[in-house]
Amino acid sequence: MKSLILQTATRWLIGIMVLFSLFIFFRGHDEPGGGFIGGLMGAAAFTLYAVAFGTEATRKVLRLEPITLIGFGLLSLLISGFIPVVMGDPFLTGKWLFLDWGGSETKLGSPLLFDIGVYLCVVGFIVVVIFSLEEEKLDHGILENRKSKKRKSRSGKNRGYKHGEGK
Amino acid sequence: MKIFLFNIILAMIWMAVTATFSFGNLLIGMIIGYFVLLVVGSTIDQSGYTRKVWKAAILIIFFLKELFVSSVRVAKDVLRPGFRMESGVVAIPLDVTSDFEIMLLANMISLTPGTLSLEVSEDRKELFIHAMYIDEGVDHVRESIKNGLEQYIMEVTR
Amino acid sequence: MLIMIALIFGVALVTPWLSGLLKEKAGWVLALLPLSSFIYLVSWIPEIATGGTVTQSTVWVSMDYFEVNLAFYLDGLSLMFGLIITGIGTFIVLYGNGYLHDNIYLPRFHCTNLLFMGSMLGVVLADNLISIFVFWELTSFTSYLLIGFNHEQEASRKAALQALLVTGIGGLALLAGMILMGFATGHWEVSTLLNEGDIVRNHLHYLPILLLVLGGAFTKSAQFPFHFWLPSAMAAPTPVSAYLHSATMVKAGVYILARLHPVLGSTEPWLILVGGFGLVTLLMSAWLSISFTDMKQILAYSTVMSLGTMMMLIGLGTGLAMQALVVYIFTHAMYKGALFMVAGAIDHEAGTRDVLKLGGLWSLMPISAVTAIIAALSMAGIPPLYGFIAKELLYESALEVAGWPVLFISVAVIANMAIVAASAIVVIRPFFGKQVKTPHKAHEAPFSMWIGSAVLAVLSMIFGIWPFLVDKNLMVPAASGVWGAPMNFYLSLWHGINLPLILSVVTLAGGILVYWHWDYLRDSIPMRVYQTGFAKFPVKVYENLVNGMLGLAGWQTRVLQNGLISNYLVTILIAALIGIGYTFVSRSGVILNPDFTEIYFYEWALVIAIFTSLGIILAFGHSRLTMVIGAGVVGFNLALIYLIHGAADLAMTQVMVETLTVILVVLVLIHVPQLQATRNLISQSRDAFVAVASGLLMTLLIYTATSTPLDMFISEFYAEASYPLAHGRNIVNVILVDFRALDTMGEVVVMSVAGIAVYALIKMTRTGSAKNRSEKINSGKPGSAKKKSATSGSTPKGKAL
Amino acid sequence: MNFFSIAIIVVYVFLSLSLLISLVRMIIGPTPPDRVVALDLIAFVVMGYIATYSISSGHPVYLDVAIALALIAFFGTVAFARYIFLRASQRREDQHV
Amino acid sequence: MEALLPVIAGSIFAAGVYLLLKKGLITTIIGIMLISNSVNLALFSLGRVTRENPPLVANGELIPATPFANPLPQALILTAIVIGFGLLAFVLALAYRSYKELGTVDQDTLLKDPEDTSKAIVNVTNDNRGKINR
Amino acid sequence: MNGLLILPIALPLLTATLALIFRNYSSIQRWIGVAGMVAILMSVAALFRDVYVDGIQVLQLGNWEAPFGITLVGDMLSMLMLGISAIMGLIIAVYSIYDIDKEREQFGYYPLLHILLMGVNGSFLTGDIFNMYVWFEVLLVASFILLALGNSKNQLQGALKYVIINLFSSLIFLFGVAMLYSITGSLNMADLALRLPEVENVGLVTTVAMIFLIAFGIKAAIFPLFFWLPASYHTPPVAISAIFGGLLTKVGVYALIRTFTLLFTQDVGYTHTILLWIAGFTMVTGVLGAASHYEFRKILSFHIVSQIGYMIMGLAFNTKLGLMGAIFYVLHNILAKSNLFLISGIAQRLTGTFELKQMGGLYKHYPFLAVLFLISAFALAGFPPLSGFWAKLSLVKAGLSIEAYVITAVAILVGLLTLFSMTKIWMSAFWGPVPEKGVPDHFGKMPLFGPGNLYIMVLPVMAIAGLIILIGLVAQPLLEVCLIAAEQLLNPSVYIEAVLGAQ
Amino acid sequence: MFEIIAGICLILGGFFMFVAAVGILRLPDILMRMHASTKAGTLGIGLILLAVAFTYAEIGIVSRAVATIIFVLMTAPVAAHTIGRAAYYHGIKFWKGTIVDDLKSYYERSRKAGLSSGNHPDPH
Numbered sequence A: 001m002k003s004l005i006l007q008t009a010t011r012w013l014i015g016i017m018v019l020f021s022l023f024i025f026f027r028g029h030d031e032p033g034g035g036f037i038g039g040l041m042g043a044a045a046f047t048l049y050a051v052a053f054g055t056e057a058t059r060k061v062l063r064l065e066p067i068t069l070i071g072f073g074l075l076s077l078l079i080s081g082f083i084p085v086v087m088g089d090p091f092l093t094g095k096w097l098f099l100d101w102g103g104s105e106t107k108l109g110s111p112l113l114f115d116i117g118v119y120l121c122v123v124g125f126i127v128v129v130i131f132s133l134e135e136e137k138l139d140h141g142i143l144e145n146r147k148s149k150k151r152k153s154r155s156g157k158n159r160g161y162k163h164g165e166g167k
Numbered sequence B: 001m002k003i004f005l006f007n008i009i010l011a012m013i014w015m016a017v018t019a020t021f022s023f024g025n026l027l028i029g030m031i032i033g034y035f036v037l038l039v040v041g042s043t044i045d046q047s048g049y050t051r052k053v054w055k056a057a058i059l060i061i062f063f064l065k066e067l068f069v070s071s072v073r074v075a076k077d078v079l080r081p082g083f084r085m086e087s088g089v090v091a092i093p094l095d096v097t098s099d100f101e102i103m104l105l106a107n108m109i110s111l112t113p114g115t116l117s118l119e120v121s122e123d124r125k126e127l128f129i130h131a132m133y134i135d136e137g138v139d140h141v142r143e144s145i146k147n148g149l150e151q152y153i154m155e156v157t158r
Numbered sequence C: 001m002l003i004m005i006a007l008i009f010g011v012a013l014v015t016p017w018l019s020g021l022l023k024e025k026a027g028w029v030l031a032l033l034p035l036s037s038f039i040y041l042v043s044w045i046p047e048i049a050t051g052g053t054v055t056q057s058t059v060w061v062s063m064d065y066f067e068v069n070l071a072f073y074l075d076g077l078s079l080m081f082g083l084i085i086t087g088i089g090t091f092i093v094l095y096g097n098g099y100l101h102d103n104i105y106l107p108r109f110h111c112t113n114l115l116f117m118g119s120m121l122g123v124v125l126a127d128n129l130i131s132i133f134v135f136w137e138l139t140s141f142t143s144y145l146l147i148g149f150n151h152e153q154e155a156s157r158k159a160a161l162q163a164l165l166v167t168g169i170g171g172l173a174l175l176a177g178m179i180l181m182g183f184a185t186g187h188w189e190v191s192t193l194l195n196e197g198d199i200v201r202n203h204l205h206y207l208p209i210l211l212l213v214l215g216g217a218f219t220k221s222a223q224f225p226f227h228f229w230l231p232s233a234m235a236a237p238t239p240v241s242a243y244l245h246s247a248t249m250v251k252a253g254v255y256i257l258a259r260l261h262p263v264l265g266s267t268e269p270w271l272i273l274v275g276g277f278g279l280v281t282l283l284m285s286a287w288l289s290i291s292f293t294d295m296k297q298i299l300a301y302s303t304v305m306s307l308g309t310m311m312m313l314i315g316l317g318t319g320l321a322m323q324a325l326v327v328y329i330f331t332h333a334m335y336k337g338a339l340f341m342v343a344g345a346i347d348h349e350a351g352t353r354d355v356l357k358l359g360g361l362w363s364l365m366p367i368s369a370v371t372a373i374i375a376a377l378s379m380a381g382i383p384p385l386y387g388f389i390a391k392e393l394l395y396e397s398a399l400e401v402a403g404w405p406v407l408f409i410s411v412a413v414i415a416n417m418a419i420v421a422a423s424a425i426v427v428i429r430p431f432f433g434k435q436v437k438t439p440h441k442a443h444e445a446p447f448s449m450w451i452g453s454a455v456l457a458v459l460s461m462i463f464g465i466w467p468f469l470v471d472k473n474l475m476v477p478a479a480s481g482v483w484g485a486p487m488n489f490y491l492s493l494w495h496g497i498n499l500p501l502i503l504s505v506v507t508l509a510g511g512i513l514v515y516w517h518w519d520y521l522r523d524s525i526p527m528r529v530y531q532t533g534f535a536k537f538p539v540k541v542y543e544n545l546v547n548g549m550l551g552l553a554g555w556q557t558r559v560l561q562n563g564l565i566s567n568y569l570v571t572i573l574i575a576a577l578i579g580i581g582y583t584f585v586s587r588s589g590v591i592l593n594p595d596f597t598e599i600y601f602y603e604w605a606l607v608i609a610i611f612t613s614l615g616i617i618l619a620f621g622h623s624r625l626t627m628v629i630g631a632g633v634v635g636f637n638l639a640l641i642y643l644i645h646g647a648a649d650l651a652m653t654q655v656m657v658e659t660l661t662v663i664l665v666v667l668v669l670i671h672v673p674q675l676q677a678t679r680n681l682i683s684q685s686r687d688a689f690v691a692v693a694s695g696l697l698m699t700l701l702i703y704t705a706t707s708t709p710l711d712m713f714i715s716e717f718y719a720e721a722s723y724p725l726a727h728g729r730n731i732v733n734v735i736l737v738d739f740r741a742l743d744t745m746g747e748v749v750v751m752s753v754a755g756i757a758v759y760a761l762i763k764m765t766r767t768g769s770a771k772n773r774s775e776k777i778n779s780g781k782p783g784s785a786k787k788k789s790a791t792s793g794s795t796p797k798g799k800a801l
Numbered sequence D: 001m002n003f004f005s006i007a008i009i010v011v012y013v014f015l016s017l018s019l020l021i022s023l024v025r026m027i028i029g030p031t032p033p034d035r036v037v038a039l040d041l042i043a044f045v046v047m048g049y050i051a052t053y054s055i056s057s058g059h060p061v062y063l064d065v066a067i068a069l070a071l072i073a074f075f076g077t078v079a080f081a082r083y084i085f086l087r088a089s090q091r092r093e094d095q096h097v
Numbered sequence E: 001m002e003a004l005l006p007v008i009a010g011s012i013f014a015a016g017v018y019l020l021l022k023k024g025l026i027t028t029i030i031g032i033m034l035i036s037n038s039v040n041l042a043l044f045s046l047g048r049v050t051r052e053n054p055p056l057v058a059n060g061e062l063i064p065a066t067p068f069a070n071p072l073p074q075a076l077i078l079t080a081i082v083i084g085f086g087l088l089a090f091v092l093a094l095a096y097r098s099y100k101e102l103g104t105v106d107q108d109t110l111l112k113d114p115e116d117t118s119k120a121i122v123n124v125t126n127d128n129r130g131k132i133n134r
Numbered sequence F: 001m002n003g004l005l006i007l008p009i010a011l012p013l014l015t016a017t018l019a020l021i022f023r024n025y026s027s028i029q030r031w032i033g034v035a036g037m038v039a040i041l042m043s044v045a046a047l048f049r050d051v052y053v054d055g056i057q058v059l060q061l062g063n064w065e066a067p068f069g070i071t072l073v074g075d076m077l078s079m080l081m082l083g084i085s086a087i088m089g090l091i092i093a094v095y096s097i098y099d100i101d102k103e104r105e106q107f108g109y110y111p112l113l114h115i116l117l118m119g120v121n122g123s124f125l126t127g128d129i130f131n132m133y134v135w136f137e138v139l140l141v142a143s144f145i146l147l148a149l150g151n152s153k154n155q156l157q158g159a160l161k162y163v164i165i166n167l168f169s170s171l172i173f174l175f176g177v178a179m180l181y182s183i184t185g186s187l188n189m190a191d192l193a194l195r196l197p198e199v200e201n202v203g204l205v206t207t208v209a210m211i212f213l214i215a216f217g218i219k220a221a222i223f224p225l226f227f228w229l230p231a232s233y234h235t236p237p238v239a240i241s242a243i244f245g246g247l248l249t250k251v252g253v254y255a256l257i258r259t260f261t262l263l264f265t266q267d268v269g270y271t272h273t274i275l276l277w278i279a280g281f282t283m284v285t286g287v288l289g290a291a292s293h294y295e296f297r298k299i300l301s302f303h304i305v306s307q308i309g310y311m312i313m314g315l316a317f318n319t320k321l322g323l324m325g326a327i328f329y330v331l332h333n334i335l336a337k338s339n340l341f342l343i344s345g346i347a348q349r350l351t352g353t354f355e356l357k358q359m360g361g362l363y364k365h366y367p368f369l370a371v372l373f374l375i376s377a378f379a380l381a382g383f384p385p386l387s388g389f390w391a392k393l394s395l396v397k398a399g400l401s402i403e404a405y406v407i408t409a410v411a412i413l414v415g416l417l418t419l420f421s422m423t424k425i426w427m428s429a430f431w432g433p434v435p436e437k438g439v440p441d442h443f444g445k446m447p448l449f450g451p452g453n454l455y456i457m458v459l460p461v462m463a464i465a466g467l468i469i470l471i472g473l474v475a476q477p478l479l480e481v482c483l484i485a486a487e488q489l490l491n492p493s494v495y496i497e498a499v500l501g502a503q
Numbered sequence G: 001m002f003e004i005i006a007g008i009c010l011i012l013g014g015f016f017m018f019v020a021a022v023g024i025l026r027l028p029d030i031l032m033r034m035h036a037s038t039k040a041g042t043l044g045i046g047l048i049l050l051a052v053a054f055t056y057a058e059i060g061i062v063s064r065a066v067a068t069i070i071f072v073l074m075t076a077p078v079a080a081h082t083i084g085r086a087a088y089y090h091g092i093k094f095w096k097g098t099i100v101d102d103l104k105s106y107y108e109r110s111r112k113a114g115l116s117s118g119n120h121p122d123p124h
């Protein structure tokens, strides 16, 4: 479904969506949001792009293979889990580092890394799922339905399919 | 250059939404904005938005007024029993050419009096809209759009 | 003794390689193994003869609840059995080597045969109840393999299974009985149990114990009505029949009862059950034996008869009966083994075992003939053979039965007549009369095949003439072992003219008479009926039991495992409804105290919206898109509910996930057509009922569970720790990434795997579709169109993750 | 009971009515596009609910939920539109083939 | 409105179960969607939610303003939602592929328990397998 | 605090992640796969030592003391289950090198296998009921795709049933967790064990117990919830059926044992009687199902069900001996059953089918394989001196010692029927004559060891067979640790104290 | 002061929401209905968000509210466009008051000219 309006709009929307997803993600530790919701938002941006421009174009934008994204996500989960272990604490113990930028302080910590892992996995997951389904050639569906129709008409037994929705 | 501007804008938006105005936050905003552009930068085309900002302002005000007016009119018709308007799908010849312009025009048409964009022709010469009120005739609809919205948009974009 | 048995097992396991090395010499080398064991056991005779017993014990498992020792107990009884097993075993190894010399499976025979020998020795030597059972099961297992030796033949396989199942269930019964015995006394060693007899006999569980043990013994020793497996087991090669099914394994049942006689014996039930079944068995099988013409069948039923005799003697439980028992066991092992070997030799050389197709082999197979004659005379119980002594003792002990001696003695005599006839049949028919044309050109069997039978025959003659050779050293200790107390007696051929002698004469005369009219008798209607009734019918019963079980199984599978997932689900749901619902209503009861006052009108709007959407979903079964949209609306409203209750993250997640889910469904809907067909009204209403019931149950459960206040101590801790300790202001998020981060880790893994899964499901080409053409042909199926394009692989497709 | 709280009640009334009315349209359809339009509007109404609740509850954080919904609902609508579009073109192809 | 939640959860559950048992695969999946929604709501309701402050620590505070909504069930539901989402995506793909291979979404007709599965195994005669270090 | 406890969960994830990143290099994947399994095995061995020496080990994740954080608990039962799963993992990883085709490898077979292990180990280790739900989901989703991986008709047919029913069961599980939380306010199992007895409405607790019984019962495939299992377990490649048949259902059994010894002991008279009935029906229906089928793996699948019954029976006895027997039975059964599946795979490679009626001559041409089969089959039937014997013996003893004669008799008879269908396989596939047609031309020629690399499949089978014999001959050590496990289960205060500290 | 404005915004917003709803219920064909939902809906939600901004006159919230409004203004028409197009493609029963349909003839032309690819189904 190529639509100039949709495509052009998407070009502009995707930026805002990704930005918002990062915003939601970063403030997640203090206000509603976090890795998962942020990831959903980011993934939505890319899948919207895929709907408008097709998956190949989106792959170019994304550069990374979604599965690889998942891989790195899991890796950062593990790392955030093992950081405290290296420091002699149990697995997944939160370790924090506070940076002060003239007045406003920013905190970095292993939970944040953990949340990054979540974010990556979510994006990877949704993107890979939607891409896989998107890239399925539609005509299979159609061809098969026609076949079944033909077969129906030939051997009168009704396979009971109908295309489209009730009108 | 444009990219950099956009980057700063993004950083501003970032500060706005995070509602913390500090150097650190600006920096973070810049960085995040940079990443955003890294991802979506390729999608931003050459249409300049830095010029004629005030024209844009005018456009926006005009548009908001139109939106309000149109909504009121729709409200009237919706709440009044029976429909006595005439409607149909009308082709509008386009002078605007760039993707951005067409998109902007189409969207604004959709949001303003009794018109709704349906389709842009392959050759981007025509915009097909559904118009609720073509009681004064199809041409009147075309005129109002060409002299109205399209004009304002072109003033902003060129 | 452990070493001995272990050695046998060890050697057995390497025989395949060994016999690969030694070729046909293997038998001679392997024979040394049982021979040495025989000598080892003989070396114990002096000690045992002087009333001593030997116990050796090695701890196997030792903990509370579990005391299993590999304990061995050597007394007269076990010694006698041990000697029989190893002695005859020696000859069987040789015999088998000759009998199967051209069979490619000879190594496997040696292997399993030795395994059996070891297990059988284990049974008779073991002291610990559990270890007895262990060896007992091993004999069942090895005999299974041996009976099925000619496994290409359906018959052998069937017979093997038959034997395994019958003896197997018996074994399990025995196990149960033994465990109960162990619980009753607290002792698991036979040697100690022997002194606990009174405890067991007076124990509440005596009868169950007895029945269970008898179950084991009767099945193993082919007592009526379990006798049928033994004749079928004749499908095994003759060495196996000679060894397992006459000399050793079938006597395991006799052994266990003899062994436990001091513990369980000499009670009313014991006499009735053991003696009674023995009596029935011996009468029935004696006459069955002469209803056949196949030598092995005749011998098989005569074996059953002997086993019956032994059981009867054990049942009688008098001192004399014990003497008779041990002598009878001993002599039977010798003559029956010999006869089986001869039968095998004839079969092997002449190519048939049917006495009607044989004749005049006397000149061709002289040694076999002589052997057979001696053995048969012993079996017929004719002086001066050892069998005669056994029969005399049998008659004597039958005569002194308290109660009705007439019954016992007459049965014994009538049965023995048949046996005399049988002996005559198996000797006279093949060897005398005019020669007949046999499948093979018959000639004398090789040395390895006649030596065993010859030795046994000669022995039964020697022991007959000079019984003192064995009585002091073997018979007396053995009898004492059964009796449970020292005995003393001596055996002699000649007791003067007394009732038993007269009865023997009667028996002989009757037997000859029967033989005279055998050909007529055999085909007479009563005999046929008799044979059908006692030989064929039990097999039928067994087969019907098996088939019935299979039928039941098939029916159950058709009903339960019917492939309809909706039925599976309904079954599960109903089980859940009953299990949970009944428990809930009966044990807890419904508690309702909801407060409907605190509901604002706009919340009612949400509720109405939810129910309306549910209605839409259910009503628009024909339009999946509408259903999906409805689901979406439900999701949105749930999100609102979450939000109203202060769950912002939840609401956010809910709206996004709900929308993305809907989008995914729609992406699939594009490819998958609408299914119009629906179920009939009955199953629809069934589904509706189940659905409503489970929904109601859920509601009531929630109301009841929420009727009491919740202890929020954990959440309070989170509230206090969230910012000060975990540096996060959004408690929910802190729970997710810190307090309960492991959950989140698992959750993310689930999601990631799901991603990989979807990718694999959609991108992976149909595995094996290229491999088997058969599935490619039916291109009517939508699959095929897909397959082609899949295997060809468009750009992203086929490319791995 | 000042003007503001009345306003809130009023808007809740409006929103509730809108929600239910949109559901009516969803029921009567008749075509999928009609239902999608209804869903689109319901999403708007829900956004309205959230925004209003973020006022009436005094917790502005809830506003973010509305933002999230705005972003995602648009995507959902587009997806539905696309589905209808493709189904329709399938049907056309079937007619033309 | 807490008092109504159990009813809502139960009703959604019932509807879900009904759809779960229907013939069409997609319908079944929509049923699963509803059921997991209902279970989440049940968990929410069992967590004794009331119209309270969100479990957030305001700036400058150390603990959230009481009474705050019980955060633990929220976290649990979030986890459950994510898991359910992942699994649902999988089931959808499975349904899609099954339709492609089996040619139907009717669970009654072509979804009998398979008997002989030898063909499910690839390359009976083995080619390159086993050469571990290639 | 014992930091090692995280390794059986974290190592598989690490391995899986690496395998995922190297997904396009089969050989690297294989090595990672095997190496990862070895690492898990070693970590489990170390843990086992700790538990054996110092008693129950715990790890408070994130350093949040119980019951606020998530606790990992390693008691003897967990250790035994972990050990067996690690062994099976290694065995399967090796077997897969031959059994799993390149395409499956490229589509993530090894990562999925390790995730499966992660889920299994997590369920064995966690001391938190909701966390257990999460681990169940992890192993479920991995098993889902492992089952469907390859997209053959059979697999998809099986997978659909497996997936839908197991999804439903997880939702019931989740609801049960919610109920538990709402009546106690806690999720930590040790804490629950303290709080549940204080709930006034005991009936409600019993009801919740029933909810868990249903949820876990579906996973464990007990009567009448088992249908999904025989419908699906025989469809994927053998390596996968093996680990499913061996390990997966036992996770459900583990969960039942854990919850019904630690949490739901308020109304034992009621719950455990129900368990006893279920056990009986499960044994019988399962074994009858097996009797009525002639597909190698389908027979085995039904036997899984039947033998679950034995384990439940041991649990229902609720005595030291019974639990010991149940645990021992689980361990032995995992070995024997998986081995039979693996053997079926070799047989299929040789004869080209799983249909007994089309198989034959294996005893003639592959005596060694026949021996391996006999060992596993008769172990399964509980023949001495193999591992199964001790399992059967202890269960029979347990049954008789509490005078549960009927169920014991049933168990004994079912044992006989098990023997029956094992011999059914033996007599047609091994003893039976070589069928005239349909036999692949390499049958009889392809050696087990030598060209064709079949040995990669045979070695693991030999290893397990060796274990079976070893356990049979030297039963003492395993019986002892099983007894320790049983004692710990029957005395929850130790567990509670280890988790929450002295009360 | 702000409160009054916010209140007015709220009421107006709610009203326009209501109008939108009544619109999609009453208006005769799908495209007409979409006019209602798009315009009135957008205005309604915009006003309510504005009300939020006025209620909490904090920079953070205001900026978020405004950002949302902008986003809605950007997305609503696009959504309307896609549905409208899809609806048209799906086939519309125009109400009696419809007098022209240029798009119909355009699709005819384009199909004849064969440059239909653009508007014909093509997921890629």
Ligand code: NA
Binding pocket: F140, F166, F218, F219, F220, F248, F249
């Ligand atoms: Na499962």
Ligand code: NA
Binding pocket: F219, F244, F248, F249
């Ligand atoms: Na399972």
